[in-house]
Amino acid sequence: LPGRQQREAWKGLGDFLTRALSERGWTQEELGVRSGQSRATINRAMTTDEATRGTAAQIADALGMTLPELRAAIDKSQRSGAGGAPVIRKTPHAGAPAQPTAPVWTSEARAFILEFQAEAARDGAGDEELDYIRRVLTDPGAYVLYEGGRPRQLTADEVMTELQALAAGLRVWLDLRKQRRGPRNA
Amino acid sequence: VIQGDFFRINDDPALDRIRTLLEEQRGIHPELRRPVTWNGLRAILRRLGIPIVMAPMVRPAALLSQLGASVLLLDADTPPRRHTYFVAHELAHFWLHADEPDVPVYHYDACYSDDPREDDAEILATLMLGGPRFSRHF
Numbered sequence: 001l002p003g004r005q006q007r008e009a010w011k012g013l014g015d016f017l018t019r020a021l022s023e024r025g026w027t028q029e030e031l032g033v034r035s036g037q038s039r040a041t042i043n044r045a046m047t048t049d050e051a052t053r054g055t056a057a058q059i060a061d062a063l064g065m066t067l068p069e070l071r072a073a074i075d076k077s078q079r080s081g082a083g084g085a086p087v088i089r090k091t092p093h094a095g096a097p098a099q100p101t102a103p104v105w106t107s108e109a110r111a112f113i114l115e116f117q118a119e120a121a122r123d124g125a126g127d128e129e130l131d132y133i134r135r136v137l138t139d140p141g142a143y144v145l146y147e148g149g150r151p152r153q154l155t156a157d158e159v160m161t162e163l164q165a166l167a168a169g170l171r172v173w174l175d176l177r178k179q180r181r182g183p184r185n186a
Numbered sequence: 187v188i189q190g191d192f193f194r195i196n197d198d199p200a201l202d203r204i205r206t207l208l209e210e211q212r213g214i215h216p217e218l219r220r221p222v223t224w225n226g227l228r229a230i231l232r233r234l235g236i237p238i239v240m241a242p243m244v245r246p247a248a249l250l251s252q253l254g255a256s257v258l259l260l261d262a263d264t265p266p267r268r269h270t271y272f273v274a275h276e277l278a279h280f281w282l283h284a285d286e287p288d289v290p291v292y293h294y295d296a297c298y299s300d301d302p303r304e305d306d307a308e309i310l311a312t313l314m315l316g317g318p319r320f321s322r323h324f
Contacts (some may be wrong), residue, residue, distance in 0.1 A: 064302065132252045135290040136290045136291050139290050141289075141291075142291060142293060145244060145245070146295050154244060161242055162243060162244050164241065164242075165241040165242065165243040165244075166248070166259070166291070168239050168241045168259070169239045169241070169248070169250045170250065170257075172237055172239050172257045173250050173252075173255050173257045176235070176255035176256075176257065177253060177254075177255050
């Protein structure tokens with residue numbers, strides 16, 4: 001077909017992507033979504049070390065790199081052996097960071113969230129505000145801490161500390177919203 | 187000597203956006219015409235209507251910003267001498283990323299390396315804290 005790109009050899013691409021995915025906690029499918037490619041295309045690139053220039057560029061973009069940087073990172077990764085981590089230079093707004101899945105909520109944390117939402121509703125919070133409260137309190141990013149660049153889930157005690165802090169902030173945020181919109185039934 | 191590639195390469199378009207934004211804000215907030223201080227940040231936040239809430243937290247700071255209202259959370263246990271830096275970082279998020287729908291809350295995390303928005307906030311905070319003479323080196 002006119003314009004169809006030929007696959008090029010990308011020696012070391014599979015090993016590099018295996019480590020990059022592992023570091024980010026991504027699956028091949030997730031890389032596919034982020035790069036606009038099918039999982040099969042990602043899998044083929046990883047198993048054959050071949051990809052079209054367009055696919056490689058999309059993969060590089062999803063990883064926060066330019067194409068030359070991807071090439072350089074693969075070379076560097078190969079030189080440093082299997083243990084070498086890919087060197088990623090971030091680009092602006094290259095996509096959401098890798099996040100582990102939602103934390104394991106304790107019954108105490110669940111009860112806290114439900115009670116806070118009920119409190120906000122009683123105080124007159126509207127649908128948009130209740131939705132924001134839910135998103136803040138259940139945002140997986142709130143319950144992940146990066147140590148040495150690697151994510152870990154907060155402990156149950158840490159989750160409660162964070163929930164209480166967020167709730168304190170949300171109470172003030174709700175007051176601000178009330179002041180700015182005026183009384184609901186006025 | 188501080189070079190332009192302190193965080194990123196010089197020609198990153200995000201840097202231009204950050205420089206432009208800071209120049210605009212210097213026109214509005216005189217506190218930014220010199221290295222910003224704690225009192226300067228408080229004055230800016232008052233002007234913007236952003237309260238600071240102190241509470242024990244796992245991380246040093248966070249920004250809640252949505253639906254036109256913003257609140258800055260600061261860890262009550264963080265040493266006060268660090269508050270200026272953390273507040274500058276969260277204020278940078280407010281100017282750069284407030285109301286972005288995919289992020290309900292920005293959590294400061296010193297080791298959080300993935301999200302480029304964290305880099306952007308860090309650069310803007312650094313420029314605010316360093317003042318105009320420092321900014322010229324970027």
